[in-house]
Amino acid sequence: MMHDQIWTLLARRMANELLPEEEEELERLLQQHPDASYIKEVMMQPWNDRQKPFGPEEADQALERHKLRLESAMVAEEEPEAPSSGRKVRRMVFQLTGVAAALVFAFFIGRKWFAAPKPVAEEARLQLVTQKGSRSHIKLPDGTSVWLNAGSKLDYPKQFTGRKREVTLEGEAFFTVVKDENRPFMVRTKAFAVRVLGTEFNVRVYPQEDIAVASLVTGSVEVVLDEKQNRVVRLRPNEKLSISTLEQLVTTTTAKETVALRQPVKSRLTEVRDSVIAETAWVENKLAFKKMPLEKVVALMEQWYGADIRFKNENKKQLSFTAVFDKENLIDALKALELTGTFHFMQDADGVIWIE
Amino acid sequence: MMNDELIRRHFRCIGEGGDMQAYDELYRLLCGRLIRFSAAITGSFHLAEEIVSDVFIMIWQKREQLAAVENPLVYLYVCTRNRSLNTLQQHRKHQHTSLDSLDTDALAMSPDQEQSMISAEVAQRIEAAIRSLPARCQLIFRLVKQDGLKYREVAELLNISSKTVDAQLTIAVKKVAEAIRLNMPSELAWSFLFR
Numbered sequence: 001m002m003h004d005q006i007w008t009l010l011a012r013r014m015a016n017e018l019l020p021e022e023e024e025e026l027e028r029l030l031q032q033h034p035d036a037s038y039i040k041e042v043m044m045q046p047w048n049d050r051q052k053p054f055g056p057e058e059a060d061q062a063l064e065r066h067k068l069r070l071e072s073a074m075v076a077e078e079e080p081e082a083p084s085s086g087r088k089v090r091r092m093v094f095q096l097t098g099v100a101a102a103l104v105f106a107f108f109i110g111r112k113w114f115a116a117p118k119p120v121a122e123e124a125r126l127q128l129v130t131q132k133g134s135r136s137h138i139k140l141p142d143g144t145s146v147w148l149n150a151g152s153k154l155d156y157p158k159q160f161t162g163r164k165r166e167v168t169l170e171g172e173a174f175f176t177v178v179k180d181e182n183r184p185f186m187v188r189t190k191a192f193a194v195r196v197l198g199t200e201f202n203v204r205v206y207p208q209e210d211i212a213v214a215s216l217v218t219g220s221v222e223v224v225l226d227e228k229q230n231r232v233v234r235l236r237p238n239e240k241l242s243i244s245t246l247e248q249l250v251t252t253t254t255a256k257e258t259v260a261l262r263q264p265v266k267s268r269l270t271e272v273r274d275s276v277i278a279e280t281a282w283v284e285n286k287l288a289f290k291k292m293p294l295e296k297v298v299a300l301m302e303q304w305y306g307a308d309i310r311f312k313n314e315n316k317k318q319l320s321f322t323a324v325f326d327k328e329n330l331i332d333a334l335k336a337l338e339l340t341g342t343f344h345f346m347q348d349a350d351g352v353i354w355i356e
Numbered sequence: 357m358m359n360d361e362l363i364r365r366h367f368r369c370i371g372e373g374g375d376m377q378a379y380d381e382l383y384r385l386l387c388g389r390l391i392r393f394s395a396a397i398t399g400s401f402h403l404a405e406e407i408v409s410d411v412f413i414m415i416w417q418k419r420e421q422l423a424a425v426e427n428p429l430v431y432l433y434v435c436t437r438n439r440s441l442n443t444l445q446q447h448r449k450h451q452h453t454s455l456d457s458l459d460t461d462a463l464a465m466s467p468d469q470e471q472s473m474i475s476a477e478v479a480q481r482i483e484a485a486i487r488s489l490p491a492r493c494q495l496i497f498r499l500v501k502q503d504g505l506k507y508r509e510v511a512e513l514l515n516i517s518s519k520t521v522d523a524q525l526t527i528a529v530k531k532v533a534e535a536i537r538l539n540m541p542s543e544l545a546w547s548f549l550f551r
Binding site for chain 2: 046
């Protein structure tokens with residue numbers, strides 16, 4: 001009968017726990033017992049699971065199912081927070097009608113501005129990313145609260161150091177900035193920068209959209225169109241500034257001419273119905289739009305629900321809709337729009353929704 | 357068997373940068389063994405997948421606190437263990453749940469016949485030998501052999517000493533050896549006899 005020592009050492013070898021001084025002893029024992037060498041071979045080989053072997057394919061499928069659960073968990077997680085922020089937004093909206101304190105603007109600044117050196121380059125940066133169909137909330141190191149809408153990315157430092165608080169945004173976010181007069185808060189985007197001291201505002205600069213939007217709810221902001229030329233537009237409550245981002249495609253014009261072409265247009269926020277403002281409704285978990293062509297509604301819904309919606313009939317793109325969706329899922333929302341009788345939709349086997 | 361450093365790197369990327377790609381990779385890398393571990397406790401692969409999914413949802417939600425985790429792999433196993441036991445407790449209401457009663461079907465394994473050059477009969481005998489061991493011993497054997505956990509990691513996860521892990525593995529390896537030796541090819545037995 002072999003001594004148990006050889007099995008202990010074999011077990012340690014298998015587990016990569018064998019100490020250097022034990023190697024020799026194992027070798028000696030294996031030479032004494034050739035049958036144990038064969039047993040060692042078997043122990044060192046990879047073994048098979050008898051039940052439900054889990055290969056890369058199974059892992060991919062499990063990941064897909066997990067991501068669906070994660071997304072709905074992220075949306076659900078925000079709901080307990082929604083009442084307080086919802087009240088906040090409603091209160092803000094009240095101010096908006098009473099005191100008139102909201103505005104939306106949209107701009108674009110060319111590569112010239114974007115190429116400006118970032119003063120915070122050495123700071124440790126963090127990133128919050130949301131997938132399509134999910135939204136997220138974060139408190140920045142200075143206490144500033146940020147709601148990040150679907151399909152967006154926010155870059156921020158681990159700590160705000162220096163005399164500025166700077167973040168970089170792609171997509172859409174709603175900021176409630178903690179007031180600090182000594183350290184202005186700056187949101188940089190590919191289209192423009194927004195400079196504030198302490199206020200509540202929304203910025204929307206999705207790369208796939210031809211208009212960049214930022215909405216101020218309370219306080220005041222400066223929109224920096226061109227840092228070098230000091231092209232700054234100060235926005236007052238209830239104003240909206242829009243500028244097309246399409247000029248980016250005009251490659252023949254010089255940078256100077258391009259800037260001149262991009263004239264910002266001021267207008268007001270869109271009140272869809274009593275106390276629902278289209279630009280900031282998403283913070284309350286509402287999807288709202290007013291007199292919007294179906295083509296744009298569809299783009300919004302794809303982003304909001306993380307869906308794939310296509311047109312079979314191109315003519316339907318120009319249909320105009322006004323709606324506020326709250327708890328509705330994608331299909332319920334589409335059914336509500338379909339009730340107008342102007343279009344039909346169907347979902348194919350791949351989950352793609354077709355409008356005709 | 358498993359790249360501990362890779363797991364740590366993924367964990368860091370998730371914690372510091374909210375890196376969704378690292379998150380997906382980590383899930384792909386570990387879901388199989390965590391689901392099996394949970395299935396051994398809960399007795400259901402279906403339930404186990406949900407539990408592991410919940411663990412990973414928690415990882416994402418608390419990603420800013422991940423830097424405080426010392427050993428990501430053990431942390432994930434411990435979270436899976438706790439959630440599995442809690443889930444079981446809820447399902448069975450007043451019954452006491454522990455790691456002593458395990459569904460060992462989920463843990464069953466055997467050597468690869470082609471790689472080890474063994475017959476189906478021997479493979480079956482080895483599987484049966486492992487199955488005849490106490491449930492906890494089977495679990496320890498799997499965590500080391502298939503999941504690549506270190507002795508002290510298994511010890512931490514199961515609240516036992518590293519010495520116990522060592523002793524339990526000795527028992528398991530001995531059992532496998534006995535199953536193989538009963539079927540030792542004659543030439544090997546021959547050389548053994550005449551040494």
